Amino acid sequence: MMRPRRRSLPLLDKSHSTLQSRPMRKRDPDQPSLPFDPMPSRVEPCLALLKPTVPFGPHWLYEVKWDGYRLAIHIEPKGVRIITRGGHDWTPRFPTIAAAATQLGVTTAILDGEAVVLDEQGRSDFGALQRSLGGRGGKRVSQESLLYAFDLLYLDGHDLTQTELAVRRHLLEDLVPEAGSGAVQLSEELKFDGRQLLDQACNLGLEGIIAKHRDRPYRGGRTGDWLKIKCVQSESFMIVGYEQSASARGGIGSLLLAGRQGCDWVYVGSVGTGFSAKDAEYLKRALDQLRTNKPAVSLKGKRFVFVQPTLIAEIEFRGWTHDGNLRHPSYKGLREVQDNAAVFNVTDIHSAIDS
Template identity: 65%
Template structure:
C-alpha cells in the first residue's frame, strides 16, 4: 500500500497576503576584494601606423584596408556623444549622422577609434570629397555624407581596454558594430589574406593601401610599430610656402610650392600643379591670399611670378616617388588638412 506524502512541517507557501521578503543582507566585509570600474578617459592619443615598404609576414598580423579621411574618436556616454579629432578638437556638431548612429549602438559607455570618410562612386574613400563635404579647410559645414569606419574599441562599459590585446578588442567591437552594415558607423573588416596578396588587390582597385596590425599588441599611442601602413601610392602632408601664378589655371594657381620638415627647419621639396578643380583652387587661393609675405620662408630657388605665404597651411599630396635631388615626382594635390586634425608634416631624414 502506498503511503500518503508526509505533511511538511513548515508550509511552502505562507498566508497569501503576507509579503515575501529576502533574508536580511549581511554587512559587507571591508577586506573582501572589490570589482572596480575604470574612469572613462577624456581623451586617448591615437595609435598611429608606421609606414613600411612591404607588408609584414607571420600569423600574428591582421590586415585591413587603409582609409583616406580624418581620424576620429567617438566617445559614447549616457549624457551624450562626443566626437574628437586626432588633435583632440571637438567636432561633434560636424558629423550628425555619426552621432545619431552612435546613440543607437548597444553600449552604455564606449570609445570607438575610427576614420571619417566619404566614398566616391566606386566605393573608395576620397579625401577630396570629405573636404568638400566639410566646406574646405576652415569651413564650418556639417557633413551628412561622412561615414565612420571603426577599427578599434578602447573603452567599454566601465573598462579601459587599452591594455587588452588587439584580438580581444576586435572581438568585443564586432559585437557592437557588426560586419556588413550600411549605417553611418561601419566596421572596418579584417580581410583574410596574406599581406602581399591583399596589397596587390588593393592597388589594382585604386585603393590607397593596407594596414597591418599585431594581433597580440596592446593599444599604444604614437608610432610604435604595432600598426603598420603599406601604400600603393605615396600620400603625405607638406607645408605650402607659396605658389606660382598662371593665367591659364584655376584661380590663377600654376603650381604650389611645398616644404617638408628636417629637424627644426623647413626644406623645399618641389611643387604640385595638378589635382585642383575650380572649387578647390578657389578655396585654396582664398586661404593663401590671407597669408602673403614678402620673403620666402625657405629657399625655393629662382621662381617666376611666385607669391610666398606664411607656412601655416598643410596640404595632403599624392606622389609616385622622389627625384635624385629630393623633389616630389608626379605629385597631385588632394586637399588641405584641417589644423584640428593635427596632421604630421613629412619629415626628411
C-alpha cells in the same frame, strides 16, 4: 537631399568571392569582473608607421586603409562626443555618426575609427569628405559621412588599452554589426595573403592596407604595432608659396611645398595637378592673404609668390627623386588644423628613397 549610403568596395579573392572577416563571436559569460576604470577624456591615437612591404605571419591582421579623418567616438550616459586626432570636439559636424553611435546599445565606450565619404565605386574619397564639411575652415555638417570603426579602447567601465588587439577586436565585433549599412560600420579584418591583398587593393584603386600586430596593447604614437603599406604614397606638406600663371585658371600654375626639418622648412618640390579651377581660385585668395617678403625656404623664381607657412596640403605622389623632390605629385586637398595633420619630416626621405 541625402544620398543613399554606399557600401564600401569589397575585396575579392581569385574566385571573385567577397573576402570576409572572421565570424562574430559571443562574449565569454565567464569573463571575470574587473574593477571599473575612469573613462579618459582623450586617448592619444595609435598611428601607423609607413613601410614599403607587407609583414607576414599569424601575428598580423590586415584591414583596408581608409582615407578620411581619424576620430574617437566617446559614448557616455550623457551623450556622444566625437573627438579629432588633435583633441578637438567635432560632434556637431558628424550628426549621423553621433546618432548611429547612440544606437549601439552600450552605456560607455570609446571607438577608434576613420570618418569617410565613399565614391560611386565604394572607395573612400578624402576630397568628397572635405566638400561635405564645406572645405577647409568650413562649418557645414557632413550628412554623407560614415565611420569605419577599427578599435575599441574602453567598454562598460573597463579600460581596454592594455589588452591585446585580438581581445579588443573580439569585443568590437560584438558591438558593431558586421556587414552593416548604418553610419557606424566595422572595418573588417581581411583574411587573405598580404601580398595578394595589397595587389588587389591597388587594382581596385584603394589607397593601401593597414597591418596590425594581434598581440600588442594600444599605444599612442608610431610604435610599429600598426603599419601602413600604400599603393600610392600620400603625405601632408606645408604650402610655402605658389607660382603665378597667366594661362592657368585661378592664376596658380603650381603650389610650392615644404617638409619639416626640426624648426626649419625644406623645399620638396611643387605640385600643379589635382586641383580644379574652383580649388585654384580659393587657394589664391587664401594664399594672397598670407604673402610675405621673407620666404620660408631658399628658392628663387620670377613668378614665385611666397607665403607664411600656414596651409597644409595633402599630396599624393609616386616616390622621391634622389635630390629630395616629390615624384609625380598630385594635390588632394587641404588639411584642417583641428585634424592635427603632421607635416612630413624630411629626415624620412632617405629611408623612403632607400626602400
